[in-house]
Amino acid sequence: MTVDASNALLRWYVVDKRSLPWRAEGDERPNPYRVWLSEIMLQQTTVAAVRRYFEKFTSRWPNVGALAEADEAEVMAAWAGLGYYARARNLIACARAVSAAGARFPETEAELLKLPGIGRYTAAAIAAIAFGQRAVVVDANVERVVSRLFAVKEELPGSREQIYKLAGSITPERNCGDFAQAMMDLGSTICTPRDPACGICPLSAMCAARQEGQPARYPLKAAKRARPNKLGIAYWLQHDDHVLLVRRPGKGLLGGMLALPTSSWTEAAPAPDEAPVAANWNEAGAIDHVFTHFALNLRLLCADTDDRAAGEIWWPVERLSEAGLPTVFAKVAQRGLAWRQAA
Secondary structure, eight states: OHHHHHHHHHHHHHHHOOOOTTSOOTTOOOOHHHHHHHHHHHTTSOHHHHHHHHHHHHHHSOSHHHHHTSOHHHHHHHHTTSOOTHHHHHHHHHHHHHHHTTSOOOOSHHHHTTSTTOOHHHHHHHHHHHHOOOOOOOOHHHHHHHHHHTTOOSOBTTTHHHHHHHHHHHOOSSOHHHHHHHHHHHHHHTSOSSSOOGGGOTTGGGOHHHHHTOGGGOSOBOOOOOOOEEEEEEEEEEETTEEEEEEOOSSSTTTTOEEOOBOOOBSSOOOGGGSSSOOOOEEEEEEEEEOSSOEEEEEEEEEEOSOGGGOSEEEEGGGGGGGOOOHHHHHHHHHHHHHHHHO
């Protein structure tokens, strides 16, 4: 199957590959900076969501040197909405490491793995796509394609090493970058989680899951644990035409991002004495937000204050969209703005 599968997929990719802003076209050589940036952005995020951010980043910071010299707060603000904010902190650290080494990305998986924020998948993807190295590139799309192609009976996540070895068995010695992108495109557009379009799949004749008649059954997955539910309070404290923001600690969830002040987020009701100041707090509704490991219900309390000593970051309300608030706080801020209008 090895040669037949890779050849069939590469022939399909020549005609049907997606046009994406970070991909090289025609005889153009892949740009390692654009490949790296796109791969970091695409972790846990859809292509549709990344397009706009990628174009904004590359317009503002067109190369790794420019990004290395950028103000960290500006990069974090530009990242707002993409989620998984540790990626943004690692992005800056990686850009500075590469810039310090002559602004050239290393070409091998082993050297790429030494850079901040680059793990097994990302190192393989950059090595294959940017530098043409033979590397086994396995993301969620590739896991699905390989699981179906070989009808892998072990459940994820336990089957990951088996899937990696099987992916390696069909990875060609040449055109590895095209092969890796072809596998991703196939999983994204044809071998989809539900209702795979087997009739137009270039690997359908070789697919063991299709021969079984249940391709959508794969990959087999262990039952997920239920997400815990947490509760919290966010505070909209305004003074004249400004609202109080805080910068979250550098490490941890939403680290380094600007946000509204909040209580602790716990499974029990939060303590009422965690407000930034004593004030006439008014209920302004609540929002629900789902993180990777828990679901959050965040109530909003709003108040006016004459005390500018309540905090250091007073942000103009009319420029709140420029603060780069993470999605959860952008949702809460919409309720704060509505309360402000109605007050």
